[in-house]
Amino acid sequence: MSSFWLKRSRSSSSLLLQNPRTKTRTVESSQFLNFIDSNQNHTVLPSGLSSFLFKALKNSSGSDFNRSKTCFFGSQYQQFFPRNSKGGFSFFGTQAATEPSTADGLTVEGIVANRWTILDESDSDWKSHAAAIAQSIQVIKRRLQWKKLMVRLNLLSVELNKPDLWDDPVHAGRISREHGSLMGKMKEVKAFEQELLEHIDMIKLAREENDTELESESLEALVTMRRISNEKELEALLSGEQDPCPCYIEVQAGAGGTESMDWAAMVMEMYKSWAQRRGYGVTVVDEMPGEMAGIKRATIKVVGEYAFGYAKSEVGVHRLVRISPFDSGKRRHTSFAAVAVIPIMGDGSTRVQINESDLRIERYRAGGPGGQHANTTESAVRIVHIPTGVTATCQNERSQHQNKASAMAVLQSRLDQLEMTRQAQMNAQHTQSLTEISWGNQIRTYVLHPYRMVKDLRTNYEVSDPDSVLEGDLDGFILSYLSASLDKDENIEDHQSAQSQSLIREEEEIPESFMASTITNSTITTATVLREEEIQSLNNSSIQADVSSNEVVEGNPRKWQPFRRRHILDGYSTEAVADVSSGGEDDIRDTNKFLE
Amino acid sequence: MKLSLIRTYSCNIFPIFHKPKTQSLSLCARSRRPICSSSLKPKIPLFLRPSNYSATLSDLKKWHDWAKTLSSSIGSSFFDSDNGPDSSLLFRELNWLIEDSLEDHSLIPQLGIQDNSTNVRLRVDIDELYSLWKQRIEERKPFQYIVGCEHWRDLVLSVEEGVFIPRPETELLIDSVSDVVSNNEELRQGLWVDLGTGSGAIAIGIGRILESRGRVIAIDLNPLAASVAAFNVQRYGLQDVIEVRQGSWFEPLKDIEIEEKLSGVISNPPYIPSDDIPGLQAEVRTHEPRLALDGGLDGMDDLRYLCNRTASLLKPGGFFAFETNGEKQCKFLVDYLENDNAGSFCNLKIVSDFAYPVEVVTEQTIN
Numbered sequence: 001m002s003s004f005w006l007k008r009s010r011s012s013s014s015l016l017l018q019n020p021r022t023k024t025r026t027v028e029s030s031q032f033l034n035f036i037d038s039n040q041n042h043t044v045l046p047s048g049l050s051s052f053l054f055k056a057l058k059n060s061s062g063s064d065f066n067r068s069k070t071c072f073f074g075s076q077y078q079q080f081f082p083r084n085s086k087g088g089f090s091f092f093g094t095q096a097a098t099e100p101s102t103a104d105g106l107t108v109e110g111i112v113a114n115r116w117t118i119l120d121e122s123d124s125d126w127k128s129h130a131a132a133i134a135q136s137i138q139v140i141k142r143r144l145q146w147k148k149l150m151v152r153l154n155l156l157s158v159e160l161n162k163p164d165l166w167d168d169p170v171h172a173g174r175i176s177r178e179h180g181s182l183m184g185k186m187k188e189v190k191a192f193e194q195e196l197l198e199h200i201d202m203i204k205l206a207r208e209e210n211d212t213e214l215e216s217e218s219l220e221a222l223v224t225m226r227r228i229s230n231e232k233e234l235e236a237l238l239s240g241e242q243d244p245c246p247c248y249i250e251v252q253a254g255a256g257g258t259e260s261m262d263w264a265a266m267v268m269e270m271y272k273s274w275a276q277r278r279g280y281g282v283t284v285v286d287e288m289p290g291e292m293a294g295i296k297r298a299t300i301k302v303v304g305e306y307a308f309g310y311a312k313s314e315v316g317v318h319r320l321v322r323i324s325p326f327d328s329g330k331r332r333h334t335s336f337a338a339v340a341v342i343p344i345m346g347d348g349s350t351r352v353q354i355n356e357s358d359l360r361i362e363r364y365r366a367g368g369p370g371g372q373h374a375n376t377t378e379s380a381v382r383i384v385h386i387p388t389g390v391t392a393t394c395q396n397e398r399s400q401h402q403n404k405a406s407a408m409a410v411l412q413s414r415l416d417q418l419e420m421t422r423q424a425q426m427n428a429q430h431t432q433s434l435t436e437i438s439w440g441n442q443i444r445t446y447v448l449h450p451y452r453m454v455k456d457l458r459t460n461y462e463v464s465d466p467d468s469v470l471e472g473d474l475d476g477f478i479l480s481y482l483s484a485s486l487d488k489d490e491n492i493e494d495h496q497s498a499q500s501q502s503l504i505r506e507e508e509e510i511p512e513s514f515m516a517s518t519i520t521n522s523t524i525t526t527a528t529v530l531r532e533e534e535i536q537s538l539n540n541s542s543i544q545a546d547v548s549s550n551e552v553v554e555g556n557p558r559k560w561q562p563f564r565r566r567h568i569l570d571g572y573s574t575e576a577v578a579d580v581s582s583g584g585e586d587d588i589r590d591t592n593k594f595l596e
Numbered sequence: 597m598k599l600s601l602i603r604t605y606s607c608n609i610f611p612i613f614h615k616p617k618t619q620s621l622s623l624c625a626r627s628r629r630p631i632c633s634s635s636l637k638p639k640i641p642l643f644l645r646p647s648n649y650s651a652t653l654s655d656l657k658k659w660h661d662w663a664k665t666l667s668s669s670i671g672s673s674f675f676d677s678d679n680g681p682d683s684s685l686l687f688r689e690l691n692w693l694i695e696d697s698l699e700d701h702s703l704i705p706q707l708g709i710q711d712n713s714t715n716v717r718l719r720v721d722i723d724e725l726y727s728l729w730k731q732r733i734e735e736r737k738p739f740q741y742i743v744g745c746e747h748w749r750d751l752v753l754s755v756e757e758g759v760f761i762p763r764p765e766t767e768l769l770i771d772s773v774s775d776v777v778s779n780n781e782e783l784r785q786g787l788w789v790d791l792g793t794g795s796g797a798i799a800i801g802i803g804r805i806l807e808s809r810g811r812v813i814a815i816d817l818n819p820l821a822a823s824v825a826a827f828n829v830q831r832y833g834l835q836d837v838i839e840v841r842q843g844s845w846f847e848p849l850k851d852i853e854i855e856e857k858l859s860g861v862i863s864n865p866p867y868i869p870s871d872d873i874p875g876l877q878a879e880v881r882t883h884e885p886r887l888a889l890d891g892g893l894d895g896m897d898d899l900r901y902l903c904n905r906t907a908s909l910l911k912p913g914g915f916f917a918f919e920t921n922g923e924k925q926c927k928f929l930v931d932y933l934e935n936d937n938a939g940s941f942c943n944l945k946i947v948s949d950f951a952y953p954v955e956v957v958t959e960q961t962i963n
């Protein structure tokens with residue numbers, strides 16, 4: 001068996017620093033100072049020092065102090081660490097700040113706890129806006145692993161305060177850089193919270209004084225904040241390495257013949273409409289129609305920002321319960337469709353090197369002699385990667401050449417993903433998340449009869465209007481799942497927090513590396529390749545579990561027989577199969593299925 | 597003299613022949629006479645036409661629904677009767693027809709929406725769309741004639757009724773040329789001939805491989821084919837590499853002294869036995885030119901003729917590859933070459949028409 005290799009790209013940097021500043025307003029410096037002042041009671045240093053330093057720096061241009069080599073400014077909210085060359089004093093920013101609150105003691109957590117109804121953005125209800133913003137802030141905090149970030153900041157602060165810190169300048173530099181970076185993130189969130197609470201204060205004040213102008217101004221500001229926090233929340237949810245990538249979405253019908261194929265087609269339609277709603281480009285790469293209706297399987301390519309990040313939430317088995325339109329007896333049927341999502345990675349990122357000699361390329365034609373005898377626009381190509389048994393088929397392009405190129409692209413992505421899964425499993429053997437993967441996972445049930453409901457079994461998110469969901473209104477499901485996965489990440493990290501408390505680490509930027517590993521895990525958890533055999537066995541098992549006396553599941557032992565009625569005209573015979581010793585049993589079985 | 601015969605599992609097989617390098621050259625100079633290309637004007641394929649028409653999305657949807665219903669009524673009946681297209685293939689073709697007719701592809705997804713009065717720009721009148729799809733289904737007119745083009749390799753070639761539609765199998769002839777040329781600069785810079793060029797597919801495929809270092813002459817007896825080929829050559833900007841000439845097989849080359857001069861001869865000549873023609877798929881039988889298909893009683897009239905003549909025209913080390921009806925014709929040709937042209941060729945190979953491991957079956961020595 002030949003092997004393949006790959007190169008990992010560097011993990012992406014953390015979200016808050018990376019963000020383009022889309023803010024329409026920034027926190028003014030007065031607020032900044034205000035904020036620093038408000039930290040006084042928590043700092044171990046004499047109060048007022050921070051503002052004093054701020055002024056000192058501003059006024060001492062050209063002074064010895066300002067030129068000191070360890071003094072640097074970070075971003076807008078970043079703390080600075082001046083130290084005079086004689087080692088006279090050092091200063092570090094504070095760790096945890098007091099919980100910011102409004103004049104009447106309302107905190108961000110308090111807002112969330114109030115469970116105010118979140119209405120549409122167009123509804124000018126400040127409570128709704130505030131609740132939406134507070135929720136986003138919570139998601140962002142979870143992404144940052146807030147609790148741990150605070151603990152770490154404390155540790156770093158203590159370290160920075162040690163008088164002998166700068167005896168080891170390399171170590172000191174690392175500590176102060178990390179401290180600066182974490183501080184920046186912490187402050188950005190805090191400033192955002194502060195801003196929210198100030199607007200609330202303003203609104204309350206405006207109401208008391210009947211100042212409608214001030215009220216609508218503040219409301220306006222809340223709406224702006226809501227948009228920003230929405231964006232930030234999404235960025236927090238979608239910070240996996242592959243999340244920004246385009247992707248393939250594959251749907252495969254389960255057992256149950258026409259009934260399931262019809263369901264698979266409905267699922268595919270749902271994703272097409274979802275992608276179109278989001279403004280993504282959709283192309284059908286491969287589609288194997290059912291004999292009577294629906295599809296046996298299909299692959300679409302979805303191109304647009306964060307296509308993979310969203311779509312990965314859909315991986316798993318989708319179950320439908322309805323009165324079958326194909327059953328004259330009008331009985332209730334249960335059908336299954338399996339969904340796989342594969343990221344299409346850009347050049348320069350993780351790519352498996354494919355050896356031409358490891359490939360078996362098959363083409364399909366309608367039965368009978370080809371060449372001049374036949375005129376057909378059918379030019380499907382199937383490529384088998386012999387060492388792994390991974391296959392890719394394409395038949396929707398208009399020439400064989402293009403079908404081959406498309407199939408190669410699908411194959412590449414599948415192998416990339418397989419390799420990533422393998423690596424993630426190696427890297428993360430000690431974490432729980434990966435052992436939880438099971439393809440037996442049904443993720444969602446769509447019930448059209450006897451009642452109407454769509455329910456996600458992972459998050460319990462539920463919608464009572466299946467039609468809207470099938471028309472592509474999936475974002476509620478997706479976001480609730482993404483947000484739930486974030487919690488899972490944090491829990492995993494909590495288990496490990498003992499380790500993370502050790503101060504001496506190799507990485508320069510600790511939060512990034514934390515995140516990189518977490519993100520990789522969660523991405524993999526939700527988006528592994530569904531291989532044909534796996535889906536097949538999965539279907540068998542889920543079907544058996546689901547048969548009840550009044551539900552009919554049409555039995556069809558041979559479920560996937562692509563290219564039935566089509567024959568491989570050329571270049572492929574049993575001899576050729578026998579040749580492929582490394583492919584083993586699977587391959588032969590596969591091929592027979594194909595030849596049928 | 598050594599002959600190696602390489603065989604694989606295949607139906608459509610190209611014999612590939614190399615001439616031994618030891619032959620001496622006999623040069624006799626003759627004058628070159630330029631041949632004017634035909635005055636027939638080729639039709640512009642649908643996807644290249646200007647978007648002079650418009651319709652509302654809902655009218656387009658109405659047509660689309662009608663066409664889908666018509667297509668699904670076919671089921672597998674064409675397939676069962678003569679290996680013709682089934683509904684699912686027709687659906688796919690229908691999507692491509694929309695792609696070629698609609699200026700703005702981003703509107704395609706909206707075809708599913710009811711009562712959409714958005715206007716779209718079309719390259720063809722909506723009434724014409726009805727009649728085109730009727731022709732596809734009722735007259736079994738090949739899809740490629742409907743849209744006026746065929747996607748072949750990475751090319752989009754213009755075709756029209758009266759000109760043979762290139763087949764996917766033939767894409768592989770180009771791969772075999774690419775293989776020989778890749779490590780033989782002398783062949784890359786030489787003169788190549790595509791006999792019976794049809795839409796110009798092979799000539800253009802080779803022309804792009806030669807990377808303007810060599811030259812190709814594309815020949816067809818059918819004047820319409822010659823003009824369509826010239827149009828396609830133009831579209832790919834290969835006028836300086838490929839010259840299209842109208843006439844029968846080698847006849848248009850009379851002006852050039854080509855004895856033992858050609859680097860390569862490539863052809864997909866008519867090879868269907870005359871008696872098989874009535875049983876062909878309706879698209880082929882009733883729409884494609886018989887001149888492109890009929891290879892005489894055993895289908896080998898043209899193949900035999902081309903083999904004979906090629907022997908004396910190829911330069912030493914030259915290369916030739918023909919598409920045939922399959923293994924039987926191939927074997928026959930190899931025997932024929934071994935017996936009647938003994939000594940002219942070495943390295944006879946029968947190459948499968950797709951990328952499978954090639955298996956050496958026999959290797960024998962003649963003389």
Ligand SMILES: C[S@@+](CC[C@H](N)C(=O)[O-])C[C@H]1O[C@@H](n2cnc3c(N)ncnc32)[C@H](O)[C@@H]1O
Nearest residue numbers: 760762792793794816817818844845864866888
């Ligand atoms: C099977 S088609 C091949 C066309 C093209 N090479 C391709 O592969 O798509 C055979 C072609 O040979 C041409 N042909 C038939 N008899 C010919 C002759 N005597 N001289 C030149 N061309 C001829 C036909 O017009 C037709 O275009």
